[in-house]
Amino acid sequence: MTPRPRSGTIRPPLADTFANTRELLDAAARVHGDRDAYVEPGSRISFAQWVSHARSVAGHFAGAGVGKGDVVTLLLPSGIDYAICYAAAAMLGAVTTGVNPRLGPTETTSILNTSSPALVVHGPSQLPPESTAQRLTVCIDELRSSYHEVNDLPTVDVDRRDPVAIIFSSGTTGLPKGAWFDADNLAASAQAAGIMSAAYDRRMTSTPFSHAGYMSKLWDQLLWGTAIVIPPAPWTATGMARTLIDERVTVGGGVPTQWAKLLELPGLDRHSFPELRVGVVATAPASPDLVRRTADLIGVPLVVRYAMTESPTVCGTEPDDPPEVQFRTVGRPQYGMTVEVVDSNGIVLSPGMVGRVRIKGGCVMRGYWHDPDLTSTAFDSERFLVTGDLGLITTDGNLKLVGRAGDMYIRGGFNVHPVEVEQVIAGHPAIAEAAVVGHAAPVIGEIGVAFVVPVDPAAPPTLAEVRDWTRSLLADYKAPDHLVVVETIPQTAMAKTDRKRLRELAETLPPSRRT
Template sequence: MTALETSPPLRAEEFANTGDLLDAAARVHGDRDAYVEPGTARISFAKWVFRSRSLAAHLSEHGVGKGDVVALILPSGIDYAVCFAAISILGAVTTGVNPRLGPRETEAIFEQSRPVLAIRDPDAGLREVPAGYPVMSRADAVAAAMAGLGVTPSVAVTRSDPVTIVFTSGTTGLPKGAWFDADNLAASAAAAGVMSAPYDRRLTGTPFPHAGYMSKLWDQLIWGTAVVTGPVPWSAAGMYAVLRDERVTVGGGVPTQWEKLLELPGLDRSAFVHLRVGVVASAPASPALVSRVRDLIGVPLVVRYAMTESPTVSGTEPDDAREIQFRTVGRPQHGMTVRVTDDDGRELPRGEVGRIRIRGGCVTRGYWNNDTLTADSFDRDGFFVSGDLGYFTGEGNLALAGRVGDMYIRGGFNVHPIEVEHTIGEHPDVRQAAVVGHPAPVIGEIGVAFVVPEDPESPPSLEDLRTWSRARLADYKAPDHMIVVDAIPLNAMAKIDRVALRSLAQEHLSRTPAVRRR
């Protein structure tokens, strides 16, 4: 069964705002699970909406109204979801603070969004609220939600009113706040494809402040999806238990998590009888991993391409060949249009690398309180001009080549790291790879490959990788140096942290000419 062969229990076009949809979800989905914190707590759709309306009444009494921003500094889970829904009912705007961001980024989020209130758990080890902003404790918010007292005010909220602000990771500067309205959220549900089917049970490892959660509220309500949070702290055994015990139908994870799951002794394929699709996030899955997941677990892996500014862009399909799953991010999803252009906006032929531009209902309305940046980020045809580089294959699949700032120039030739990473990642002795450019005399920049080996006791040599790469790519794309690592560092958005890798390259190359293990 795929989502394309079924109809959702609710239809987005029938609802004027998020509050109306929440009420319908409570009636239609009723006692079905809405959120599950394995081994801790769970809540039905009916109770979720009941608590959200109770909290909304409490927030209203404390002055929160339509258009106000409320910041959440809470762990991912039921309480976060209740607060998000309550704020939406009032026509207010929710923003979340990613727990991996530092104090500088957190201050920038508050400076840009100017929340009238922050709801924070003082006991969860999360960031402090910057000085000068009102704070409500998690305990007080939970008590208000459970009380069932008060009347939610009637607020005229439309689908074009803002619902959420999602901030970028701040990897290349201070975070920027992309905002979305209910029409955006409805478009995300319409573009879900194989990711959504009636009453799915979805395992998510995405922090709730991430666009992967904040943009999916309508998708969850329309399809009746149970959101199952991952084990904390994460472990392969914990993931296995959650997939089995919670009858998960859609499982998400980064490649390393899938690899570690497959390494568990006594892996029982019958434990995954409910799982219909696995989703790879943040980094590509190697062809070997795609094959092993299908063989050992019995489900296909699919890849999704997204960004903070457009939480849905493109994706592969379960029946795509493993090479397509590894080397591309599939075709544009329903309602999305993707162009690959030169710097002047001229569309490029298939196979030629250029800037990726995106238009469709899932794309942000702009950056919060920053009209200048918003105007600079869209072209005259209404396409969002991303910082990603890519190309279309002859079959029409989109392949990523890297970020604009990630490309390096070796001896006058452009090298896009993702292409090299994909090639190295196919080497039988490589589990995962990342490549960055590093300044060098005479030729400008060289390629430094960071490699997680299949066997830590027997990693491939630099010459192995150079020979492998030269047989498949232009010779100047072969890495010049190799550093063996236990894991590729990730940023707050769970993507390869190239800033950290460049620092590591500088550190190691100042001490060694060729290869160093970290």
Template sequence: MLAPLDAGAFADTVELLEAAALVHGFRDAYVEADGTRISFADWVARARAVARQLSSHGVGRGDVVALMLPSGIDYAVCYAATAMLGAVTTGLNPRLGPREIDAALQQADPVLVVRAATMPATGRDIPELAASELTRELLRHAATPSRTIGRDAPVSIVFSSGTTGLPKGAWFDANNLAASAQAAGAMSAPYDRRLTSTPFAHVGYMSKLWDQLVWGITLVIAPVPWSAAAMFDVLRAERITVAGAVPTQWAKLLELPALTPQSLPHLRIGVVATAPASPALVRQTTERIGAPLVVRYAMTESPTICGTEPGDPPEVLYRTVGRPQTGVEVAITDAGGAALPAGQIGRVRIKSGCSMRGYWNDPELTAAAFDEQGYLISGDLGRFDAVGNLVLAGRSGDMYIRGGFNVHPVEVEQVLAEHPRVRAAAVVGLAAEVIGEIGVAFIVPEDPDAPISLAELRDWAKARLADYKAPDHLIVVGDLPRTAMSKLDRHRLRQLAADNPPPPRRKAP
């Protein structure tokens, strides 16, 4: 299916924005949860006006502008306006803590911070501009920079969620954004209406600007604070065709009795990303929404990697993250970089025009992120099945060794989550005498009044996995901790496991 605009035909983001305003014109570009909306033409017109304002504050080509704004029209206008000046946008997720925000600002070194009234001042010696000060006039004839920005100039910096330390800033140019648009596949169709649930500071928005522009996609922003009932109402009222949500949101949506295949007649695809989804969740959601729930595998440094597709057989949809997307190469290697055959677990490496150019202002970290062949070295472990689908096995740092055997938490979590009395599961390793490490399972029960026992959980796991992969300790929780980017917070889980160790075993008399 061809997009209304050809991503390969534009010299830079400015050209594409202007073309989108003409071609998509009156169509909705953004719809906020309260129904406030803006067309493509008005979005670009407002961005021109804001670009003039930013320029008057000293923002020029190559400068960084930090957005401390919630997801919405103001964020989108500022992002486009910054691109019109040849400047670079970095978004700071409102959920980040002061320490994380301070580290991101230090790395990005912005010349200006655009801040929502609800966000605290940065406390740094950086000029700040309140979003309310930005003009609301639709200056359709406001001047747009006449010089060509080019595709090689930086467009955005996206900070990781910092699960292994302070956030790192991956930067992208227009070539990256164009490659992501060209790799979209079945995810995009002309004039889709897409529900987005992740913050605009997330790579899922920042790297997909060209995708929206070439396809004429309407982005409908999920309500904040989020609730399943509010999401369901938006899906229906806005005639959503593609709905993106994190696993926990899909799980809560399934609790609504009103959710049936007939209740969402416009929905074409459901999408789950940012965190692994259990096979049971993918299957149940597909059945209830009346459309395939596809899985997308991506990361901050490489926002387009693999995905399942509508029409894939159940064993692919429910147990893999699919095949590499258009223009993406994925290799599974040992620690030294040698390729491994299908079926063997190794390090996931990615080579793609979508992958970041590097880490902002950190050449040493950038050099360490890529191998000699130009592959991005991820921290993920995985294997290919016999027909080329990628099966993830977790993060390299998440693996633990129990009695000399490697255990990959994701594999165990998927099995535990299939138990009918388990709503969600997570597993981490905990240091132990004699056998080195044990597996600690965190379980969110379907019925809080009747949680599953450790014995039942172990029996279930041992019937489906090697016995050493069965968890040794069980901690029942009301929910699993998440990072600011909605990823499972394994660092917090390890802390909880250490604070709640299993009782010492009694020695035999």
């Protein structure tokens, strides 16, 4: 499947001609200057201030012995301090990794042991686990006091093939794995941004900064001069609307339910968010109705992005794609990316046939940090990254995901892919969100258990209604056998459906809790 070229001839304010990230940071400070780089509740910082503070912190890091190739691990919440430390490490040719605050001590310890950092930066209440207490640490409060120091940094011979970031997976299928990326990877991500980036965008995001959605986008932000806007927490529809307006947001991200709740606010029209040019749907597909309503009511197209820790850019839909394409697919490959669906022997399958998704391109990780064996198993003989996702290529060239290889269950001898069923169930007018897992059953092997969040908690759908709806659109054996009504679908630290937790719930919920 070939990528869709970038629309138009738009070019970023900075051309991609830099030998390393330090050069790009210095150029961004000069060219973008007083423009916002980061906005968080109660504070903001310009590009010039960001780079100046980072240079000061880099001097502090160097004084602590951090140099080229050393790892700096950030136990910090998302925000300005995190961004300053990330840029500071890059100035020294050091490698940054972050720890998602939602991870537990076992996962955090695993990340620290794998990355072997020369320095750990932590918040006042985010101390490293006791098992890693021997590592050199510094509190962000101490670093803040050095933000205005003037430091001469050591000369470092760094090129675009040297590592810049290690991004760890959520660890839902085992301990977290660290995918590492160099500056060429980060530059490729900027080239593949497509509709997501325009000059001096203001991008609202709730993505944890330790996530690939931030760590891999450093060059994208610096080349385009993008302001990262962090909305207030906890999330509310009113707070989202206020942020979109007050911060003149041009690119807004949210899960489907957040977009749906935003549209419920009174008095909205096409003039409500005058700067917003595109909305991005995360973690779950947006129904065709939601795509249409968002476009009709506030004049904003919703697009979908497909990515993973090992390749933070893969596919995406376009604003002019029909709502059904936005809902049923994850679009076409972004610039520079190749996506194929193959069988168990690595043979490329024809459109419409389900197989394993494999990808190649500049956005794909170089490998897993200090783990050549794990890296070797991740790539096939043609240097494609073989994902755990199952999918098919539609006749019009879009990628449709049907589930994870380990999520498929077999009901009465027939393969059922949960994502395909979830998308259909989520289209039911009484259902806001849905997730499906397989559950062991006598005779038939496995059955499907659907967890649903109703639109109206006082009037949830029945199992019969959901089964009839599903069977009207899919084969009858794909209709769920049990229905569990929940307030929310559990999510992982990476804001993805937590299927492990759902399987546990399917095991423990008594029949009385099933419809």
